[in-house]
Amino acid sequence: xxxxxxxxxxxxxxxxxxxxxxxxxxxxxxxxxxxxxxxxxxxxxxxxxxxxxxxxxxxxxxxxxxxxxxxxxxxxxxxxxxxxxxxxxxxxx
Amino acid sequence: xxxxxxxxxxxxxxxxxxxxxxxxxxxxxxxxxxxxxxxxxxxxxxxxxxxxxxxxxxxxxxxxxxxxxxxxxxxxxxxxxxxxxxxxxxxxxxxxxxxxxxxxxxxxxxxxxxxxxxxxxxxxxxxxxxxxxxxxxxxxxxxxxxxxxxxxxxxxxxxxxxxxxxxxxxxxxxxxxxxxxxxxxxxxxxxxxxxxxxxxxxxxxxxxxxxxxxxxxxxxxxxxxxxxxxxxxxxxxxxxxxxxxxxxxxxxxxxxxxxxxxxxxxxxxxxxxxxxxxxxxxxxxxxxxxxxxxxxxxxxxxxxxxxxxxxxxxxxxxxxxxxxxxxxxxxxxxxxxxxxxxxxxxxxxxxxxxxxxxxxxxxxxxxxxxxxxxxxxxxxxxxxxxx
Numbered sequence: 140x141x142x143x144x145x146x147x148x149x150x151x152x153x154x155x156x157x158x159x160x161x162x163x164x165x166x167x168x169x170x171x172x173x174x175x176x177x178x179x180x181x182x183x184x185x186x187x188x189x190x191x192x193x194x195x196x197x198x199x200x201x202x203x204x205x206x207x208x209x210x211x212x213x214x215x216x217x218x219x220x221x222x223x224x225x226x227x228x229x230x231x232x
Numbered sequence: 233x234x235x236x237x238x239x240x241x242x243x244x245x246x247x248x249x250x251x252x253x254x255x256x257x258x259x260x261x262x263x264x265x266x267x268x269x270x271x272x273x274x275x276x277x278x279x280x281x282x283x284x285x286x287x288x289x290x291x292x293x294x295x296x297x298x299x300x301x302x303x304x305x306x307x308x309x310x311x312x313x314x315x316x317x318x319x320x321x322x323x324x325x326x327x328x329x330x331x332x333x334x335x336x337x338x339x340x341x342x343x344x345x346x347x348x349x350x351x352x353x354x355x356x357x358x359x360x361x362x363x364x365x366x367x368x369x370x371x372x373x374x375x376x377x378x379x380x381x382x383x384x385x386x387x388x389x390x391x392x393x394x395x396x397x398x399x400x401x402x403x404x405x406x407x408x409x410x411x412x413x414x415x416x417x418x419x420x421x422x423x424x425x426x427x428x429x430x431x432x433x434x435x436x437x438x439x440x441x442x443x444x445x446x447x448x449x450x451x452x453x454x455x456x457x458x459x460x461x462x463x464x465x466x467x468x469x470x471x472x473x474x475x476x477x478x479x480x481x482x483x484x485x486x487x488x489x490x491x492x493x494x495x496x497x498x499x500x501x502x503x504x505x506x507x508x509x510x511x512x513x514x515x516x517x518x519x520x521x522x523x524x525x526x527x528x529x530x531x532x533x534x535x536x537x538x539x540x541x542x543x544x545x546x547x548x549x550x551x552x553x554x555x556x557x558x559x560x561x562x563x564x565x566x567x568x569x570x571x572x573x574x575x576x577x578x579x580x581x582x583x584x585x586x587x588x589x590x591x592x593x594x595x596x597x598x599x600x601x602x603x604x605x606x607x608x609x610x611x612x613x614x615x616x617x618x619x
Contacts, residue, residue, distance in 0.1 A: 145452040145459070150392065151331035152453045153430055154440035 161209070165192060169212035171227040173205050179224035186216035186225060236412050241375040241404035242267030244411055245311065245337045245397075248379040249283075250275045251419040254335075255306035255426070258286035258297035262316040263349050264401040265339040269311055291316040295323040295334075302332035303441045305431025307383070310334065313401060314341035317355040321362070327394045328363025328457055330441055331429070333386030334394040336364075337379060340502065340553075341401040342588040350589020351401040353501065353554040356530070357562045363457045365395040365464050366531040368501040372409035375399045377481060380414065383423050384471050390463045392429060400503040402589065414479065422478070465532045472528075485529040486537040490516060494523030496604045497542060497578075499567065500551035501527045504585075504592050511597040522601055527563070535570040542567070543574035547604040551615070553586045560584070560612050579604075585615035592616070 149155045182202050187195040194210040196203050205216075217225040239247060246268045249257065257276075259269040276285040284301075288294035291312050302308045312320060317338055327334050338356055342348040356366060365385060369378040378397040386395040399405055414422065430439040445453060469485055476482035489509050491497055498508055505526035515522045525541050527534075542548050548571075552561020559565075564582035571577050583600055586592050596615050603609040 143449075143452070145455040148449070148452055148456065150429070150456060151329065151441070152443055152445060152449075153330075154443055155430060155437070157438045 164208045165211045166208045169207070169210060170230050171212040171214060172207065172230055173210065173212070173214070173216055173225050174228050175202065175204065176224045176226070179222050181222055181224075183221060185219045185221060189215050189219045191215065236410045238408050238410055239372060240267065240406050240408050241369075241372045241399045242339065242406070243271055244372050244376040244413075245379045245399075246271035246275070247413060248376050248419070249309050250281055251414070251416045252307075252309070252380070252383060252423050253281045254283050254309045256284045256286065256298070256301035256308045257310060258288050258294045258301065258308070259310045259312070260288050260291045260294045260316060262291070262313050264341055264405040265311045265313040265316070265337065267405065268337055268339070291319040292323060295320040295327065298334045298336075299323060299327050299330065299332060302327070302334050303330060303432050305428035305433050307387075307426040308332075308334045309336070311337040311339070313339040314343055314349075314355045317359055318343060321359065324359055324362040324364060324394075326442065329453065331392040331457075331460070332394060333383075333392055335379070335382040335386055336394065336396050337375075338396050338398040339401045339405045340398050348588040349401070351403050351503075351553070352587045352589065353398070353552075354587075356396065356398045357554040357556075359396065360531055360562065363393060363461065364531065365391070365393055365461070365468070365529075366398060367395065367468075367529055368398045368527065369404065370503055370505045370526060371404060371411075372407070373411040373481070374483075375404055376411055376413060377475065377479070377483070380419065380422065381471050381475055385464065385468055387426065388464075388467045388471075389427075389429075391460055391467050393457070393460050393464060398502070403503040412479075418478075461532045465529075465534060468529055468532075483528060484537070485527075485534040486541055487526045487528065488541045489524045489526070491523035491525060491541055491545075493521060495521045495546040496548070496601060497523045497525055497545050498549045498551060498597065498600060498604075499525040499527060499538075499542070499563075500553075501530065501563070502553065504551060504553070507592055507594060508597060511594050511601070514594070515598065515601055520601065520605070530563070533566050533570075535566075538567055538570040539574050542571060542578055544576040545578040547579045547581070547609070549581050549583050549600050549604050549609065551583050551585055551600075553584075555584045555587065564612075579607075581609040581611055581613060583613045583615045587617075590616045
């Protein structure tokens with residue numbers, strides 16, 4: 140998506156394709172990465188409810204990781220987790 | 233051809249809107265524009281148009297309403313002046329950035345302070361960088377004609393930018409003059425049915441207007457607007473040509489009067505251009521080789537047209553009815569820039585004049601020509617101020 144030229148872009152900065160937010164990989168903004176300790180996790184899915192970018196992967200009704208292409212590292216999941224199973228780790232640390 | 237009417241400039245603009253019957257007009261009254269929206273609201277009240285007329289609580293809201301309505305797919309017109317235009321300033325950029333063909337009449341009036349209701353071009357000059365096409369009309373006929381043409385220019389698919397058609401406050405807005413309107417049926421044919429681009433109300437093709445852009449895309453979108461502005465210049469030119477063929481009233485982006493063999497030329501916008509032609513005739517009768525240039529289009533600026541009219545002259549005075557305090561009048565650097573690459577550059581001087589409606593007398597313009605001819609004009613001068 141990046142690097143499109145002026146003439147390749149819709150006029151007036153209009154977004155002409157519905158539901159295209161998934162094409163914008165906000166994961167590049169991230170400086171802290173969420174990590175889950177599945178031994179503590181109760182699969183309450185509070186993280187899934189609160190994640191503003193729909194980045195909590197759920198399989199068979201169980202929390203099973205993060206979609207890092209779009210996770211901005213905001214840390215809301217870690218703050219909301221009632222059993223402190225999610226921690227934020229500094230990228231590159 | 234329709235009969236002549238006697239209207240003031242504001243009434244003539246309101247009459248053009250009546251003939252066009254825009255879908256939405258959102259406005260806030262401000263002198264000397266008020267007659268436009270007052271007259272038009274009467275047409276609405278009488279059922280002579282079926283326009284959705286919105287009385288906004290401010291000019292910022294009026295322009296915001298125009299933007300929303302235009303994005304929704306409506307043909308939109310509004311009018312303002314002075315502080316009203318200044319209050320719109322923030323949203324003017326959004327209208328052009330969303331590529332909305334809104335047409336706005338501006339009754340040029342000084343900006344406060346001190347508070348003043350009379351003519352100068354400070355209001356429109358403050359909006360020169362906002363991505364709006366800017367035309368300046370000289371008299372009531374041009375107020376009417378520019379208003380009609382503004383819709384054609386704004387709605388042209390190569391342009392799709394908002395257009396500001398400016399007339400001099402009180403001088404043109406409130407003075408009664410004869411003018412020839414088009415027949416209403418001809419106006420409807422000339423303006424045609426409005427063709428929206430990706431209207432918000434088209435639910436089959438959902439569109440987001442006004443998204444956030446980061447440093448990776450903002451610049452490309454700004455470049456698009458600049459390109460559309462560049463494309464507007466030939467569109468304005470062809471619109472003027474076509475209008476001349478339809479009506480016999482021939483206009484150009486920059487119009488020379490007795491300039492061909494002239495040695496000295498004065499250039500101005502708006503009503504002063506008419507006074508200038510009178511002064512040129514007066515001095516020609518005395519044997520002076522003088523001419524004048526009326527600039528109609530300020531944005532996009534017609535650099536080549538201006539250079540063609542002025543290169544090879546001995547002296548040119550650029551009359552600015554506005555001042556950028558600490559610099560010069562705003563038209564002067566444009567004209568200087570237009571002539572920088574010319575083969576034969578004239579001596580170029582600037583006169584700031586007419587601020588806050590200060591009267592523009594013919595003897596003063598004769599004085600400007602005299603100072604041009606005897607070489608006493610400085611680079612920057614003032615006409616009509618007591619210092």
